[in-house]
Amino acid sequence: MTAILEVAGLRKSFGGVTVADGIDFVLERGAMHCLIGPNGAGKSSFFRLILGEHAPDAGRILFAGDDITALRSFQRIRRGISVKFQVPGIFKALSVRQNLEVAFQHHLHGQSLSATTRAMLEFAGLEHEADLQAGVLSHGQQQWLEIAMAVGVEPQLLLLDEPTAGMSPDETRKTGEMLHDLNDRGITILAVEHDMAFVEQISRRVTVLHFGSIFAEGTIAEIIDHPGVQEIYLGTADV
Amino acid sequence: MALFQTAFAMLYQFGDAFAFLVISCAGLAVIFGMMGVINLAHGEFIMCGAYVTATVAREGLPLVVAIIAGAVVAGLVGMVIERLVIRHLYHRPLDSIIATWGISLIATQGVLIVLGSTMAGIGTPLGAVTIGGDSYSAYRLVLMVAAIALLAALYLLFYRTRFGVVARATIQKPDMARALGVDTGRMYGLTFGLGAALAGLAGGLYAPTMTMVPTMGATFIVESFVTVVVGGADIFVGAAPAAAILALIRATLTAWYGQLFGQIGLLVAVIVVIRILPGGLSAWLKRGSR
Amino acid sequence: MNTRYNDVTAVTTRREGSLWRAIGHLEGPQTIGRGPLFWGLVSLAIVAAAIYPLFADAWTVGNAAYFMVWTFMAMGLGVVWGYAGALSFGQTAFFGLAGYAYGVLTINIGTAYGFTIAAILLSILLAGLFALLIGYFMFYGRIRGVFIGIVTLSVTLVLETFMAQTAGPQWRIGEARLNGFNGMSGMPPLTIPWPGGDLALFPGRGFYYVLLGLVVACYLGLRMLLNARFGNVLVAIRENPHRAEMLGYDIRLYQTLAFGLGGALAGLSGALYTAWGQYITPSSMGLTAAALPIVWVAVGGRRDITATLLGTILVLAGFQSLTIYGSQYALVVMGSLLLLTVLAAPEGLIVAAMTGARSLWRRARR
Numbered sequence: 053m054t055a056i057l058e059v060a061g062l063r064k065s066f067g068g069v070t071v072a073d074g075i076d077f078v079l080e081r082g083a084m085h086c087l088i089g090p091n092g093a094g095k096s097s098f099f100r101l102i103l104g105e106h107a108p109d110a111g112r113i114l115f116a117g118d119d120i121t122a123l124r125s126f127q128r129i130r131r132g133i134s135v136k137f138q139v140p141g142i143f144k145a146l147s148v149r150q151n152l153e154v155a156f157q158h159h160l161h162g163q164s165l166s167a168t169t170r171a172m173l174e175f176a177g178l179e180h181e182a183d184l185q186a187g188v189l190s191h192g193q194q195q196w197l198e199i200a201m202a203v204g205v206e207p208q209l210l211l212l213d214e215p216t217a218g219m220s221p222d223e224t225r226k227t228g229e230m231l232h233d234l235n236d237r238g239i240t241i242l243a244v245e246h247d248m249a250f251v252e253q254i255s256r257r258v259t260v261l262h263f264g265s266i267f268a269e270g271t272i273a274e275i276i277d278h279p280g281v282q283e284i285y286l287g288t289a290d291v
Numbered sequence: 292m293a294l295f296q297t298a299f300a301m302l303y304q305f306g307d308a309f310a311f312l313v314i315s316c317a318g319l320a321v322i323f324g325m326m327g328v329i330n331l332a333h334g335e336f337i338m339c340g341a342y343v344t345a346t347v348a349r350e351g352l353p354l355v356v357a358i359i360a361g362a363v364v365a366g367l368v369g370m371v372i373e374r375l376v377i378r379h380l381y382h383r384p385l386d387s388i389i390a391t392w393g394i395s396l397i398a399t400q401g402v403l404i405v406l407g408s409t410m411a412g413i414g415t416p417l418g419a420v421t422i423g424g425d426s427y428s429a430y431r432l433v434l435m436v437a438a439i440a441l442l443a444a445l446y447l448l449f450y451r452t453r454f455g456v457v458a459r460a461t462i463q464k465p466d467m468a469r470a471l472g473v474d475t476g477r478m479y480g481l482t483f484g485l486g487a488a489l490a491g492l493a494g495g496l497y498a499p500t501m502t503m504v505p506t507m508g509a510t511f512i513v514e515s516f517v518t519v520v521v522g523g524a525d526i527f528v529g530a531a532p533a534a535a536i537l538a539l540i541r542a543t544l545t546a547w548y549g550q551l552f553g554q555i556g557l558l559v560a561v562i563v564v565i566r567i568l569p570g571g572l573s574a575w576l577k578r579g580s581r
Numbered sequence: 582m583n584t585r586y587n588d589v590t591a592v593t594t595r596r597e598g599s600l601w602r603a604i605g606h607l608e609g610p611q612t613i614g615r616g617p618l619f620w621g622l623v624s625l626a627i628v629a630a631a632i633y634p635l636f637a638d639a640w641t642v643g644n645a646a647y648f649m650v651w652t653f654m655a656m657g658l659g660v661v662w663g664y665a666g667a668l669s670f671g672q673t674a675f676f677g678l679a680g681y682a683y684g685v686l687t688i689n690i691g692t693a694y695g696f697t698i699a700a701i702l703l704s705i706l707l708a709g710l711f712a713l714l715i716g717y718f719m720f721y722g723r724i725r726g727v728f729i730g731i732v733t734l735s736v737t738l739v740l741e742t743f744m745a746q747t748a749g750p751q752w753r754i755g756e757a758r759l760n761g762f763n764g765m766s767g768m769p770p771l772t773i774p775w776p777g778g779d780l781a782l783f784p785g786r787g788f789y790y791v792l793l794g795l796v797v798a799c800y801l802g803l804r805m806l807l808n809a810r811f812g813n814v815l816v817a818i819r820e821n822p823h824r825a826e827m828l829g830y831d832i833r834l835y836q837t838l839a840f841g842l843g844g845a846l847a848g849l850s851g852a853l854y855t856a857w858g859q860y861i862t863p864s865s866m867g868l869t870a871a872a873l874p875i876v877w878v879a880v881g882g883r884r885d886i887t888a889t890l891l892g893t894i895l896v897l898a899g900f901q902s903l904t905i906y907g908s909q910y911a912l913v914v915m916g917s918l919l920l921l922t923v924l925a926a927p928e929g930l931i932v933a934a935m936t937g938a939r940s941l942w943r944r945a946r947r
Contacts, residue, residue: 103827129829141824143817150610154817155828157810198824205828329727334868379924385668385726389879390923392670392872396916399869400909509868513738516731558739561732562718 055114056081056209056240057102062111064101064264071097072108073264079209084231084241086251088275089261090284095244096138098261099211103135104128116208130158134207138214138244140194144187148178148197151186155201168204175230176200192223196230203234210234212243216250228253248276260284296425304545307431308553309538310438313531314496316515316522317441318489320530323519325462325482327384328377331391333490333515334508335398340365340491341498341507342402348413354499361495362488369487373480381479395508402505410503430499437496441489442531458482513554517561536560607801609808611664611816613885613935630793639785646785648897649792650853655877655893656803656886657846663883664807665839666819667719668726671733672847672874674740675712677866679704679848680855681744681759684768687856689755692772697856701771704852705845712844716837723833737866744863764862771856788857795853796890799846803886815839847874869912873900876919882929892931 057079064072071094079085087095100106102113104125113121120128129135143151152169160168173179176196181189186197195215202210215231216224224247231254235241245251251258251272258275260268262284268275275281319333330336344361348354372394380387417429449455461468461478469475493511501507518537522529540560545553608615614623634642654672661669682704683697690696715736719729748761759765771788806812818825818832826832855861864870881892896918903911926933 124831125826126829126831129827135827137824137827141821141827143820143824145820146813146816147610150813154813154825157813158829201824201828323727327727329731376920376924383927385730386923386927388668388727388730389875390920392875393916393919393923396869396872396919397913398916400912400916403909404907404913506868509738512868513735513742516735520728520731520735554739554742558735561735562715562722567722 054081054117055079056083056116057242058112058114059102060112060114062098062101062113063109064097064106065109070264072101072111075111075261075265077259077266079240079242081208081240082235082238083257084235084255085243086255086258087242087244087261088246088248088251088258089267093261094264095261096213097264099135099213099244102128102211103133129205132206132208133211134202134205134209135211136195136198136202136213136215138217140191140198142186142194142198142201144185146186147183148186148189149173149182151197151201152204156204159205172200172204175203192219195219195223195227199227199230203239207239209240209242212241212245214244214246216245216247224250225253300425301542303427303431304542305538306435308541308545309534310431310435311497312514312518312534312538312541313438313442314434314493315511316518316530316534317445318486318491318493319515320519320522321445321489322483322486324530325458325486326381326479328387328391328483329516329519330483330486330490331388332372332395332398333391333486334510334512335395336365336369336487336490336508337494337497337511338398338402338505338508339368340494341501341503342406342410342494343491344495344498345410345413345503348498349411354413354416358492358495358498361498362492365491365494366484366488369490370480370484372487373483377483378476378480399505399508406505408504412501412503413499415499434496441492454481514557517557520561521564604805606805606808609804609812611807611812612804612887613932613939614887627793627797631790634786634789642789643785644901646789646792647857648894648901649789649796650857651850651874651877651897652796652890652893653799653853654847654850654874655881655889656799657843657850658874658878659883659886659889660803660807660815660846661840661843662878663885663889664812664819665815665836666726667836667840668730669733669840669843670730670871670875671735671737672843673866673871674715674733674737675708675844675847676851676854676870677737677740677744677861677863678711679708679851680861680865681765682707682848683852683855684765684861685754685757687768688757688765692769695772695774697769697772701849701852701856705848708848708851709841709845712847713837713841716840716844720833720836720840734868734871737871738868741863741866744866762863764860764864766860768855768859770859771853792853795849799849800886800890807886811835811838872919873915876915878929880918880922880930882932882935884928885932885935888929888931888935892929895931 055078057077059075059077062072062075062077064070073094075094075098087098089095097106101108104120104123104127108121111121112119115128115131115133118131120131123131143154146154149169152172153165156165156168156172173182176193176199178189178193178197178200181193186194189197195218199212199215202212212231216227219227228250231241231243241254243254245255255272258270258272259266260275260278260281267284268278268281270278315337318336319330322328322330322333340358340361342361343364344354344357347357347360352360376390376394377387380390415428415430417433419426420429420432421427447455449459457468457473458478458481460471461473461475465475468478494508497511501510514537518530518533521537522531522533537557537560540556541553544556614620633645637645654676658669658672661667661672683700686700686703687697690700715733719732724732744759745762747759748763750758752759752761757765757768771791773791807815814825814830814835817828818830818835822832851861851865854865877893877896878889880896881890882888896915900911900915903914922930928936
C-alpha cells in the first residue's frame with residue numbers, strides 16, 4: 053500500500069485561534085477513513101487546508117507523492133481530489149442533469165459525458181428527477197446529487213464533510229452502502245462524521261482530532277475504548 | 292522659511308483632499324457599512340443638500356443654518372425613499388443598488404426639468420488667510436476642521452449612544468437584534484436617513500465652493516466610491532484611514548502632475564488595494580487585531 | 582462506470598461532430614426558446630427586419646440601425662451580469678475606448694483597402710484587452726459583487742474625466758485631435774472595398790444591413806456559446822462559485838474571460854457608434870450613459886440573451902420617441918422604468934412576459 057495523502061507538520065492559526073497545530077497524517081491509497089472529534093477540533097479546517105482554501109502557516113501536503121501545498125484549489129481538484137461539503141453545494145437553479153454535466157464536462161466530452169451523466173443519475177437514484185431544478189430536491193436527494201457530482205469526476209481521493217448530516221436513518225444507511233460501493237471501485241475516502249453508527253458502518257480506521265492536532269488513531273474498537281477519547285467527548289458534552 | 296512654506300502648502304493640499312474624501316464618503320460609508328447597499332443616488336443627495344443650502348443662504352439666513360437645513364432636507368428625502376423603495380429590496384442588495392441608480396437618474400433629470408440647467412450659487416465665505424507669504428482659502432481650512440469634527444461626531448454616535456449600540460448590533464446580527472426586540476426596519480430607515488443627511492451635509496459644506504448644476508453630485512461620486520472600496524465596510528476602521536492614504540496619494544499627484552493624475556492615481560490605488568487586500572483596509576486592520 | 586473507455590470513440594467522433602454540436606447549442610438549458618415555433622418566430626423577425634428598409638425612408642432606417650448599434654453592448658452586459666453574475670456598471674468605458682480608437686485609427690490611416698473594417702476589429706481588440714486587464718485585477722483580487730459595480734463605474738467616470746480635459750492642441754494622436762469635452766469628429770464612416778469604387782456606409786440602408794447581419798450573427802453565436810460548456814460553467818459559477826471551484830474550475834479565469842467578452846462586445850458597439858455618427862464625446866462614458874445599458878438589460882431580462890436583445894431594442898425605441906419631448910424627460914422615464922422593473926419584475930419585463938406566454942401556451946395545449 054502506498055500513501056495517497058501525506059500531511060506533515062501542518063499548522064494554521066487565525067489571529068489567536070489555532071485550527072491546525074502541527075498535524076501529521078498519512079492516508080493509505082484505497083482506505084476508507086473517518087475523522088472524528090468534538091466541535092471546534094479543526095476537522096473542517098483540516099479539509100480546507102487539504103483543499104487549498106486556506107494556506108497553511110507551515111507544513112506540507114503531499115498528494116499521490118507530489119507536493120501540492122502551493123497549488124490552488126481547482127488545480128488540486130484536477131489532480132484527483134474531490135469533495136462533498138456538509139451543506140449541499142449544488143447549483144440550485146440548474147437542472148439535476150446540468151449539475152452533473154457541469155461537474156463532469158471538463159474531462160469528459162460528447163458520448164462519454166452523457167454516458168457518465170446517465171450512470172451517475174442512476175447511482176444517485178435520480179433518474180426520474182433528471183430534468184427537475186436541483187433546488188426542489190429533498191435534502192437527502194441534494195446530498196446524493198452532490199456526492200454523484202463529486203464522484204463522477206473520478207477522483208482518487210474523496211473528502212466528505214458530514215455526508216449524512218440531516219439525513220434520515222434510512223438515507224444514512226443507503227449513503228453508507230454508496231460509499232462502500234465507491235471504495236470498492238478504488239476511490240480512497242476520508243470522511244468527517246459525528247454519527248458513530250455510521251462511522252462503524254463505513255470505516256476501518258478512525259482518527260480523532262482535538263484542538264487542531266491528532267489525539268488518537270486506531271480501529272473503531274480501539275477508539276471507542278480509548279479513555280482519553282471518551283473524556284474529550286464527554287468533556288465538551290458533544291455526541 | 293521656504294521649507295516651512297512648502298511643508299504647509301503640502302499639508303494644506305493633503306488636508307483639503309482628506310476633508311473632501313471624508314466629507315463626501317461619510318454618507319455612502321454609513322449606508323454601505325450598515326446595510327450593504329451602495330447608494331448610487333449618493334451624488335443626488337449631495338446635490339439636494341447643496342441646492343437647499345444655496346436657497347436658504349440666499350434668503351439671508353446664516354450659512355451654518357443653511358447647511359444644517361440642507362442636511363435635514365436630504366435626510367428626510369432619504370427616509371422617504373427608504374420607505375418607498377429600499378425597504379422592499381433588503382433581501383436583494385444588488386437590486387437595491389440598481390434601484391438607487393434609477394432614483395439618481397430621475398433626480399438629476401427631474402431637477403434639470405424643474406429648476407433648469409443651473410442655479411445661482413453662493414460665494415465662498417471667509418476670504419483668505421496668508422500664511423508664510425502664501426494665501427489660502429480660510430473656508431477650506433474650516434472644511435478640514437469640519438471633516439475631523441464629523442469623524443468625531445460619528446464615532447460618538449456609533450460608540451457612545453444607545454442608537455449606535457443598537458445600530459451596530461443590527462449590522463452584526465440582524466436576526467439576534469430582532470429577537471431582542473429591536474425594530475430593525477426602523478433602524479434601517481434611520482440609517483438610510485442618516486446616510487442621506489450626511490450626503491446633504493457634504494453638499495451643504497461644498498455648496499459655497501461649487502457651481503450649482505443638477506449633475507454636481509457626479510463630482511463627488513468617484514472619490515467617495517473609491518474611499519469606501521479601499522476602506523471596506525467599517526467607516527472608522529476603514530474609511531478614515533483610507534481617506535488619509537488616498538488624500539496623500541491625491542495631494543502628491545495633484546501637486547506634481549495636476550488634478551487629473553490625482554484622480555487616476557486614486558483609481559490605480561483602488562485597483563491595487565482590492566488586488567492585494569480584498570475586503571479593504573478595515574478587513575485587513577481587523578484581522579491584525581483579532 | 583467504465584466511462585473512461587468510451588473516450589476513445591468520443592474522440593474520433595468529436596471532430597466531425599463539433600459543428601453539429603455547436604449548432605445544437607443554439608437551443609439549450611441557458612437560453613429561453615426552443616422548437617419550431619420559436620425558430621419560426623426568429624426567422625420571421627429576421628425576414629421582417631430584412632424587408633423593413635424597403636418600406637421605410639432612409640432616415641428611419643438609419644435610426645433603426647442606430648438602435649442595433651447598442652445591442653452588442655447590451656448583450657455583452659447580459660453575459661457579464663446575467664450569466665456570469667458580475668454586475669458591471671462601466672461597460673461604457675469599453676464602448677468609449679473603442680469609439681475613440683476607431684476615430685484615431687481611421688483619421689490617421691484612412692479608408693483605403695477596407696481599413697475601416699480593420700479599425701473596427703482593432704478597436705474591439707483594444708476594448709477586449711482593456712476589459713481583460715480590469716477583469717484580471719477584479720476577479721483575481723476576489724472582489725465581491727457590489728465592488729465590481731463600483732470599480733467599473735469608477736473606471737468609466739475617470740475615463741470620461743480624462744477625455745474631457747484633452748481640449749488642448751497638445752492632446753492629439755497623429756492627425757487626430759481628441760478635442761476634450763466637445764469630442765472627436767471627422768472620422769470616415771465604415772467603408773467596404775468594392776469593385777468599381779468603395780462603398781462608404783453612411784447611416785442608411787447599407788449600414789442597416791451590415792448591422793442586421795452582425796446582430797443576428799452575434800445573437801446566434803452567443804446562444805451557442807452560452808449553451809456550450811463555457812456558458813454552463815459561467816452559470817454554475819454564478820449559482821455557487823465555491824462548488825464550481827471545487828469541481829476543478831478556475832472560476833477567476835472564467836469570470837475574467839466573460840468580462841473580456843463583454844468588454845469586446847461593448848467595444849463593437851462603440852466602434853460602430855463612432856462609424857455611424859462620425860462623432861464620439863467623453864459623455865458617452867459618463868454617469869448617465871453608463872446607466873442606460875443597465876436599464877436596457879434589467880428591463881429586458883438579464884438572464885436570457887433573447888430577452889436582453891428584445892428589451893434593448895424596445896427600450897431604445899421608446900427612449901427615442903420620448904426624446905422628442907426632451908432627453909431629460911426620456912431619462913426620467915428610463916429611471917422610473919428601472920425602478921419599476923426592480924420592484925415589480927426583477928427578472929426583467931420581457932422574461933416575465935416570455936415565461937407568462939409559455940405557461941399560457943402550455944395550458945392552452947392541454
